[in-house]
Amino acid sequence: MVESKPVQLAPSILTADFGHLAEQIAAAEAGGADLIHLDVMDGRFVPNITFGTLIVHTVRRLTRLPLDVHLMIAEPERYIAEFAEAGSDTITVHAEATLHLHRAVQQITGLGRRAGIALNPATPNEAVREVLPFVDQVLIMTVNPGFGSQRFIETMTAKIRRMRRMMDELCPLADLQVDGGIYVGNIVDVIYAGANVIVVGSAVFNKTDTPTANLTQLRKAVDEAR
Numbered sequence: 404m405v406e407s408k409p410v411q412l413a414p415s416i417l418t419a420d421f422g423h424l425a426e427q428i429a430a431a432e433a434g435g436a437d438l439i440h441l442d443v444m445d446g447r448f449v450p451n452i453t454f455g456t457l458i459v460h461t462v463r464r465l466t467r468l469p470l471d472v473h474l475m476i477a478e479p480e481r482y483i484a485e486f487a488e489a490g491s492d493t494i495t496v497h498a499e500a501t502l503h504l505h506r507a508v509q510q511i512t513g514l515g516r517r518a519g520i521a522l523n524p525a526t527p528n529e530a531v532r533e534v535l536p537f538v539d540q541v542l543i544m545t546v547n548p549g550f551g552s553q554r555f556i557e558t559m560t561a562k563i564r565r566m567r568r569m570m571d572e573l574c575p576l577a578d579l580q581v582d583g584g585i586y587v588g589n590i591v592d593v594i595y596a597g598a599n600v601i602v603v604g605s606a607v608f609n610k611t612d613t614p615t616a617n618l619t620q621l622r623k624a625v626d627e628a629r
């Protein structure tokens with residue numbers, strides 16, 4: 404078993420107040436965010452449309468944190484170069500969104516960016532076994548992609564555990580990221596299952612408390628579990 408990798412918190416700006424994006428990102432930084440997660444959606448691969456490279460360019464100027472760009476778009480190979488140019492540090496494509504996943508991963512790494520692959524809840528881990536040796540990150544979706552504030556799908560915890568075992572064999576240095584429905588009540592469970600990069604959206608950007616306070620609570624839960 405690879406010794407445990409540091410846990411990184413990646414706030415997703417999907418539920419942030421876009422009228423005050425600079426302040427919201429600064430507040431997330433103050434709360435100890437390690438990355439900023441940007442959810443790009445095209446209304447075709449998922450039933451929602453969010454934003455494109457314009458927002459990646461904007462966020463690139465607002466923070467020095469690494470930008471973790473999650474492409475929920477069909478045929479992502481068409482836009483990988485543009486998202487790299489916009490300032491993405493990690494570009495994650497969905498295994499279900501391209502016929503040529505290995506080539507898409509090669510394209511991302513060829514541009515000097517970290518390559519991530521994402522799996523929808525219904526996609527078995529085995530579907531990406533052959534491309535694992537080439538990736539920097541695997542994203543297990545713990546909700547059906549398209550929207551924030553959804554409920555965590557409980558059966559994904561065992562999937563996370565199985566994926567970490569497969570990654571220990573084929574890409575031990577790669578990060579295992581989880582995304583969707585994570586909050587202070589279940590973040591420890593997914594870490595114990597093997598996730599080390601945790602996307603948190605509505606648990607950070609909400610009306611209950613500030614992003615700084617929410618992230619501090621999440622970090623406290625993580626630290627107490629170590």
Ligand code: DX5
Nearest residue numbers: 548549551552583584604605
């Ligand atoms: C969903 C996105 C997630 C989402 C997370 O398609 O990929 O990143 O924004 O939001 P929460 O944490 O609210 O489920």
Ligand code: ZN
Nearest residue numbers: 415442473582
């Ligand atoms: Zn996401």
